[in-house]
């Protein structure tokens with residue numbers, strides 16, 4: 366089988382990073398999925414007009430039945446090359462449970478559901494965040510983050526975030542990295558890889574909304590970035606294109622930070 370004709374599934378496919386990721390995959394059938402059918406249809410129509418082989422299905426990633434339908438849709442489209450998981454919400458959602466559920470439980474549901482489609486050479490690329498790296502390792506919550514569907518997990522993590530949905534976001538994204546460590550052996554046994562990508566500030570609708578709420582923080586981050594600019598979705602999409610390719614065949618169970626170098630300077634500021 367021509368491996369280049371295998372399917373790429375993009376969650377959050379109608380979002381800023383998701384849409385840009387799709388455009389990296391000129392030679393593969395692409396399955397776009399997102400929360401609303403309308404946004405999926407629009408993205409699929411745009412991609413088709415540009416010459417991509419795209420189809421799509423709406424799916425709420427927190428709903429296991431929806432995710433099963435997505436898995437079925439994918440297997441009817443072809444053999445899986447990669448799951449590119451970009452669906453998520455930022456801390457601007459102001460609802461701790463929602464952030465935990467979408468960003469972490471949704472990721473856990475997807476990794477487990479797509480495991481059955483993983484074969485030699487497949488990969489799952491999961492979007493974390495550079496902010497995951499400001500959360501220290503701690504036995505008190507790491508087990509809950511790595512097992513988000515356990516009934517007490519949210520209650521275990523909640524006291525550590527001081528009521529802040531932004532901090533819950535950081536914890537949930539640390540959880541995404543812990544999930545990749547937890548499942549990497551099972552995926553590896555099939556010759557498949559699990560990699561997380563941690564973007565810095567990327568100019569998408571999500572980041573621009575956060576910028577409206579914390580304009581001074583966003584400017585401070587830009588000034589603290591060694592490359593003196595925010596990221597754009599292409600900065601992430603190009604790395605994801607590489608990570609799903611044969612060139613990245615020995616990269617698994619690790620996180621790739623794509624932040625223009627800012628995280629190290631943020632950590633220094635936090636220690637002042």
Ligand SMILES: NC(=O)c1ccc[n+]([C@@H]2O[C@H](COP(=O)([O-])OP(=O)(O)OC[C@H]3O[C@@H](n4cnc5c(N)ncnc54)[C@H](O)[C@@H]3O)[C@@H](O)[C@H]2O)c1
Pocket residue numbers: 376377378379380381382383398399400401424425426427450451452453454455467471492493494495563564565566567568569570571572
């Ligand atoms: N933009 C940034 O600066 C930045 C920085 C670090 C990490 N990230 C991460 O990158 C990913 C993509 O971010 P983005 O900037 O493209 O955001 P975005 O808001 O543009 O796209 C996210 C997409 O996820 C979808 N989504 C949300 N909840 C869903 C659900 N329950 N089921 C299905 N789809 C759902 C939304 O409809 C949206 O289309 C996110 O996981 C985000 O946390 C982004």
